[in-house]
Each structure stands twice: as C-alpha cells, then as structure tokens.
Amino acid sequence: MTDDLSPPRRFxxxxxxxxxxxxxxxxxxAGLTDFQRQSAPFQLFFNQPSGGDLPATVIDESWDGDGLIVFRYTAEEGRAWKARGVAVVNLSAETxxxxxxxxxxxLDNGKVGAMAVEHLAALGLRDFCYIHESTRSYSESRWKGFESAVKTVGGRCHRIDIPVSSFPEDIRVRRIRxxxxxxxxxxxxxxxxxxxxDIAAVWTITTLADLxxxxxxxxxxxxxxxDVVFCHTTQPPLSxxxxxxxxxxxxxxxxxxxxLASETRRGDGHLQIPPAxxxxxxxxxxxxxxxxxxxxALAVIRREVPRTNIQVAEVARLCGVSxxxxxxxxxxxxxxxxxDEIKRLRLRHLMEVLTTTDWTLEAIAENCGYSGAEEICRFIKRNTGKTTGEIRRGVE
Known part of the structure; x- marks a missing residue:
C-alpha cells in the first residue's frame, strides 16, 4: 500500500x-498572500486592469468558484452565492x-473615532467636528466612537451630515460642496x-480653501x-x-x-481589527x-518628542517664559x-514606532532619546500595563 502523494486540493x-x-x-x-504561504491552498482570482493583455475576471452572482472575499455585494449576488454553497467573507461594515x-x-470603526479624537486633542484643540454620512453603517460607528471620546476629553462636539449617496452622480461634486x-x-x-x-477629507480641505x-x-x-494617492496629492498633504x-x-x-474546510457555510460573525x-x-x-x-510650546514639544527626552524647563526656555x-x-x-503633554506625546510616538516598524528596542532608544531598552520597557509598562512585546503583538 502506498501513501497518497497527490497535492491537496486548491480552492x-x-x-x-x-x-x-x-x-x-x-x-x-499582502495579508492574503501571507496566509496563503503559510497554509492555505488558495488559487486567487481578481480583476486587475491590464490594458487588455489579460482576460478579465468577472466576479458577480454567477461566480462558480469555492469562495469569495468581497467588499460589499448586492442582495441578488448574496442569494446566488448562498444557493450555490459559495463560502463568502465580507470586508465591509455594510450589508x-x-x-x-x-x-x-x-476595521474597528468605533476605535477609529476614538483614535481621531486622541490625535486632534493632542493639538491642544477643544472643538471637534465629524463629517458624517449617517446612512452608512461604518460612518455611524465612527461617529459614536468620536462623540464618546470627545466627551471623555471634555471637548465640544460638532457634526456635519452630508448625504453623499443620495446625490446623483452627475451633480454629486457640486452638491457636496x-x-x-x-x-x-x-x-x-x-x-x-x-x-x-480620505475622500471626504479631500473635499473638506478643498471647501475650506474656497472659504x-x-x-x-x-x-x-x-x-x-x-490612501497613498489622496493623502499625498492633497494640499496640504493629508493626515x-x-x-x-x-x-x-x-x-x-x-x-x-x-x-471552506467545514461542512457548513453558515455564520454571521464579525471580527473587528483595530486601526494601525x-x-x-x-x-x-x-x-x-x-x-x-x-x-x-506645543510646536516645540511635537518637534522634539520624537527624537529627544525634552524637559519642561527646556520648553519654557525656548518659549522665553518661566x-x-x-x-x-x-x-x-x-x-x-x-x-502631561510631553508624556502623552512620548507614549503615542513610542507606541507608533513599536507597532509600525521592526526596529530593535536599542535602535528605538538611540533614535528617540531614551537611555536604553530598559527605560523603554519601564515607560511602556508603567503607562499601559503591557510589555513591549505585547504591544507589538497587538494584545488587548
């Protein structure tokens, strides 16, 4: 009797x-291929424009593959996929x-709203406004997180609701503005x-300039x-x-x-990933x-915090006051x-470096004004209750 050496089925x-x-x-x-390299026998299909050099991949209600990863779908498509037993994962908050x-x-949209307030409050602001589209679930979740965070910091909250989706496409740009x-x-x-x-940010910045x-x-x-295009081509470049x-x-x-590995296609779970x-x-x-x-003083602190361990006395000296x-x-x-402001910005910058780079703790210390890895570990533990390793792994 011989072992079956045939390759596993590719979905x-x-x-x-x-x-x-x-x-x-x-x-x-990048994430799909990370998992694919680890264990998933996937053959991926997607519609990438090629100038006509490659055949078009059409993914609609007639898709006859094993599974789908989609960003939104119509009710008709969903019913057709379900009837054929196609496994589907939705990447959108909308259904x-x-x-x-x-x-x-x-994306965890509530945390997005809270993160926005944290960033804007660090600028010394006390008035905060959300540009909303209340008919969109993701926007509503971001608004709730935003509103709650503004209350937490003791700020004043404003909201402007723009019903973008209700405007006809041929006059949408004009109606938005x-x-x-x-x-x-x-x-x-x-x-x-x-x-x-980001798209709403572009037309907001354009309207501000008009005003x-x-x-x-x-x-x-x-x-x-x-978005790499919108953020870098907007003037000023967009945070x-x-x-x-x-x-x-x-x-x-x-x-x-x-x-795909199970017998059932049921399930309506929702996994929310925190913003990066x-x-x-x-x-x-x-x-x-x-x-x-x-x-x-805030300008001095923001300039120096990423690279030095600036103290209050030095900030006061540079500002010409006691x-x-x-x-x-x-x-x-x-x-x-x-x-308080220096500590908050140091913590925020350190968290960003830990989660967005692969620098060693020694390299972070050298580049960001810490005495060494031990000081970084103590600072993180004291202010978050977590280790630097837990921060990098995204442990809640």
Missing amino acids: RVGVRLPEWSTGFSFRIF PEGGPVFPRVT ETLRGPLSKLPRPCGIFTKD GIRCPEEMPVLGVDD SISYPGRHIGFESAKLLHRL GVVSRESTRHVILKDAVVTK RELLRQRFQEQLGESPK
Missing part, C-alpha cells in the same frame, strides 16, 4: 475590491437590505475636523484609510488613520479557510491657538500641564 477564491479603494486596499493582498449576512472582517459650505463656515476656530474617510479658512492653522483635517489592510487580509483568508495608527502629515501639523505661548508661567498657561488653555 478557487475570488477577491473583489471596489475601484475607489485601490489607494489603500492593495494592502489586503445589503434583503440579502444574506455573511461573516465579516472589518454646496451642502458643506454653510455648516463648515459656522464652526468655531480653531476646530479639529475628522472626516468619515478662505486655513488648514491646518485654523481647521486641521484628519481622514481615514491612508490619516491607517487602514490595517495586511491584518484584515490575513484574518479574512484565515476565516475563509475555516469555512495615525500617519501624521501637514494637514494636522500646526494649529494656532488663542494663547501664543501655548501654541509655540516654568511656572508655562504651567499656568497650559492649565488655562488645555486643562493639563506641559509635563
């Missing part, structure tokens, strides 16, 4: 992502009315603006997805919360593999507050001390 898996997401969703493929609900792997202009012009200044996604409102000095703007595409791709492949962090660019770099001393006056001004303007 035919289609991947469908919307055209408007290509500036950030390409990261999903079609009247259609089946498939297991989902998505017409609807936005009035509410945007009435916001207090300075005010931190968080938009539902003669300076970004970021009067209204810093933060988007979501870290954005990074879409964890590689993590989402890996987990969606892992979930699909489990579905804020990628800071010019759109949130410099805000002019009412107190010129605090504005200058430590006590600086402390009083911070308390009046921000409700906290300069020391």
